[in-house]
Amino acid sequence: MLKQKWSKIILLALFSGSLLAETSSTFVFNAQNTPDIIRAVNFARNNQKGVIIQDEGSSRAQNSGTVYLHLNDFKQMITLQLKDKTMLVQSGMTWNQAQQLAAPFGLSLKFIPAIANEPIFETINYNQSGLSPQDPLVADGVESLRLLQPDGRVVDVSPDKTPQLWRGLFGAQGVLGVVLDVQLKLVKNQNLIRQAERMSYRDYTPYLHDQVQDNPDISASFARVDVAPGKDFLKDIYAVSYWVKDRELTGSPKLHPVRDKIASSVYQWSEKGDWEKGVRWQIEKSLLGNASLHPNVTRADLLLRQTRVTDNQMRLVYYIPATQFAPFIDNLRTVALTQKWSFNQISAHYLAKPNDLLLAPRLGDTLAIVISLPKSSLSTTEQQAVAPTLMNLALSHGGSFALDQFAVQDIAKIKLAYPQFSEFQKLKAEFDQDNLFASALYPSAG
Numbered sequence: 001m002l003k004q005k006w007s008k009i010i011l012l013a014l015f016s017g018s019l020l021a022e023t024s025s026t027f028v029f030n031a032q033n034t035p036d037i038i039r040a041v042n043f044a045r046n047n048q049k050g051v052i053i054q055d056e057g058s059s060r061a062q063n064s065g066t067v068y069l070h071l072n073d074f075k076q077m078i079t080l081q082l083k084d085k086t087m088l089v090q091s092g093m094t095w096n097q098a099q100q101l102a103a104p105f106g107l108s109l110k111f112i113p114a115i116a117n118e119p120i121f122e123t124i125n126y127n128q129s130g131l132s133p134q135d136p137l138v139a140d141g142v143e144s145l146r147l148l149q150p151d152g153r154v155v156d157v158s159p160d161k162t163p164q165l166w167r168g169l170f171g172a173q174g175v176l177g178v179v180l181d182v183q184l185k186l187v188k189n190q191n192l193i194r195q196a197e198r199m200s201y202r203d204y205t206p207y208l209h210d211q212v213q214d215n216p217d218i219s220a221s222f223a224r225v226d227v228a229p230g231k232d233f234l235k236d237i238y239a240v241s242y243w244v245k246d247r248e249l250t251g252s253p254k255l256h257p258v259r260d261k262i263a264s265s266v267y268q269w270s271e272k273g274d275w276e277k278g279v280r281w282q283i284e285k286s287l288l289g290n291a292s293l294h295p296n297v298t299r300a301d302l303l304l305r306q307t308r309v310t311d312n313q314m315r316l317v318y319y320i321p322a323t324q325f326a327p328f329i330d331n332l333r334t335v336a337l338t339q340k341w342s343f344n345q346i347s348a349h350y351l352a353k354p355n356d357l358l359l360a361p362r363l364g365d366t367l368a369i370v371i372s373l374p375k376s377s378l379s380t381t382e383q384q385a386v387a388p389t390l391m392n393l394a395l396s397h398g399g400s401f402a403l404d405q406f407a408v409q410d411i412a413k414i415k416l417a418y419p420q421f422s423e424f425q426k427l428k429a430e431f432d433q434d435n436l437f438a439s440a441l442y443p444s445a446g
Contacts (some may be wrong), residue, residue, distance in 0.1 A: 003306050006042045019354055027067045031092075037148060037178055040069050041436075045152075050438040054172035061130055068439070069123050069178065077101050080183060085186040086143050091121035091179040096304050108299035109183040111141020112220055114349065114370065116306040121179045126404040127171030127359055129305070129317075129351055129368045131220035134210055136351035136363060141169045143183040150177060150432040168427040171359030171403055173439040176431050192242040201225065201237050202326045208350050209322070212366070217244045219299055225346040226328070228282075234333040234346070245296060286319065315342060316387055317402035318394040321363035322350070328397045335389065339356070342377040346370070358424040361400040361417070369394075 027049070029040040044051045044067040051067045063228055074092035081087070082105060089098055098117040105270045112131045115121055122128075135141060144158035159166045169176055199207065204223060208232075214219045219242050226236035242408065320328045325348070336343065347370045354364035361368075371390065375383060391401045391413065400417030415421045 021208060023116075026066055026068065026069065028071055028349060029124050030070045032073045034148075034154075034180055035075070037071075037180065039067065040067060041150075041178065042152070043067065044438060045150075045229070045434075047394050051184070051436055052438050053121070053178060057344045072119060073179075075119075080105070082107075085188075086335075087186055089120065089179055089184065091124070091145075091182050092119050094119055094307075095123070098184060099300050100302050103189065104299045105187050107186040108189040109141060109185045111135055111138055112299070112303050112306075114306055114368075115139070116303050119203045120184075121174075124170055124179055124182070125172065125174045126402065127357065128402070128404070129319075129361075131222055131302075131349050132218065132352045133218060133352040136353055136357060137170065137357070137360060139166075139355065139360075140353070141185050143185050145169075146180040147176070148178040148180055150436040152433065154180065155429060163330050164427065165431070167356060168358045168424050170357050172424070173403065175428055178435060187299070190219065190299050191245040192299060192302060193245045194240065194242055196238055196240045198236065198238050201235055201329050204239060204348070205235055205322045207239055207323050212241060212350055213352055218242065219244055220302060220349075222347055222349040225348070227343040227346055232405065234329050234336070242297070242302060287396055304355045312354040314375055314376050314378075314383065314386060316368045316371045316373075316390055317404070318371070318390060318399055319351070319363075319401070320367050320369055320394060320397055321362075322365045324397040324399065325367055328393070328399070331393055331397075332390075335393065339382075340390075341386070342373050343371060345372045354366060357401060358420040358427070359418055362398075364398075376402050 003084070004211065027043075029036070030035045033038060041051060043049070049065060049067045051069055054068045054070060071090075071092035074090045075094070077093070078088040078090070079099070080101065085107065087098060087102055089101075093432050094117050095109065095111075095113045096254050098120070099116070102108060112135075114125070115127065115128055118128075120138075124142070127137060127139070129136050130138065130141075135167070144156060145159075146154055147157050147165070148154050155162065155165075157165050157169060165176070169179075188321075197207070204432040209222075212267055221239075223237045223239045225234055226232045227234070335369075348367045349370075351361075351363050351366045351368055356360075375384065376384065387401075395413065395416060403418075411421075418424075
């Protein structure tokens with residue numbers, strides 16, 4: 001039975017009826033199965049409400065007169081095909097939950113997300129990038145999926161059967177329908193050797209082209225940038241790559257909850273101020289550069305380490321051509337010092353493979369730059385100015401921005417960053433003529 005939670009309403013409305021007590025009410029539905037989702041969408045259609053698919057943990061403002069659909073309890077595994085190396089799961093399952101189910105069979109997810117404790121539907125809706133240079137976007141790790149369309153039909157979506165819908169779905173933020181079941185690609189779990197190298201930020205692009213680009217033995221690659229105030233601010237980096245050691249491996253991943261808890265605690269402690277960030281970076285340098293502290297890990301273990309930032313952090317993602325990394329960092333440093341920004345973390349991961357998705361950033365020799373700032377260091381006005389400022393900086397370097405940046409209202413800038421956005425708008429008009437599904441992030445895009 002569909003669980004109902006009510007927010008900002010005085011009178012209750014019957015779920016199965018068409019009579020609403022208050023047309024400006026906000027309705028939040030938590031779905032546990034496919035019939036729940038279908039009933040929630042039918043409720044919205046019958047009562048002329050828009051539908052927004054939202055992560056249950058989201059703190060974004062809600063619009064009145066809207067049905068918010070939460071899928072976090074929609075998280076069962078349906079099948080695991082060992083021969084075909086695929087796993088069919090409900091889209092509310094998180095990546096680490098899926099990985100823990102696959103690991104006992106000696107398998108790992110093909111896509112290594114940058115945030116593993118995030119629901120799969122959210123990664124698809126925002127087309128988020130991962131840590132593997134050769135499989136940079138979530139679409140690279142998905143075989144097919146089932147979609148509940150605005151007209152109520154459930155369709156199978158794959159690059160072969162429905163190429164147009166497949167190209168538009170990733171990054172669409174749920175405005176083309178509800179992702180139900182997702183068939184994930186699996187690969188053999190593998191032992192990985194970790195290599196870390198401290199270098200100047202100016203040497204990072206040559207390092208990528210020499211060591212990482214077109215290297216099939218590298219499963220993951222990223223860099224950490226020095227954010228501690230001082231002479232090395234945004235100049236010193238650690239480049240980390242994970243190389244395949246053994247292509248044959250069975251068994252469960254080795255989790256390190258104590259180590260991960262300590263790392264998380266140190267990270268949160270460093271949010272207090274510049275001195276704490278300096279201490280943390282010194283600790284990170286000793287940890288990142290000390291090979292003895294990093295025994296061989298598996299793909300599964302590496303995936304399970306990735307977690308989302310805390311709620312008091314602003315997490316912003318920008319895509320920059322690899323050749324523009326050093327100039328971008330130079331300009332970012334100037335802006336940060338002028339605005340007196342205090343970064344909690346800046347990381348970069350290399351996206352080597354291009355694709356033709358409508359809402360994918362320009363990929364191929366590209367870096368995803370992930371920037372985290374503590375909200376406590378910024379006033380409300382300053383918080384609102386950060387994303388537009390960084391967006392303009394990314395565009396000035398021929399880059400783009402992730403479409404999960406707060407509310408992006410400037411369609412001209414979206415089209416500049418995503419040249420096929422007009423084609424996506426046509427697809428939206430074709431598949432959702434009544435504009436049933438909306439987005440909380442860029443509502444005017446539909």
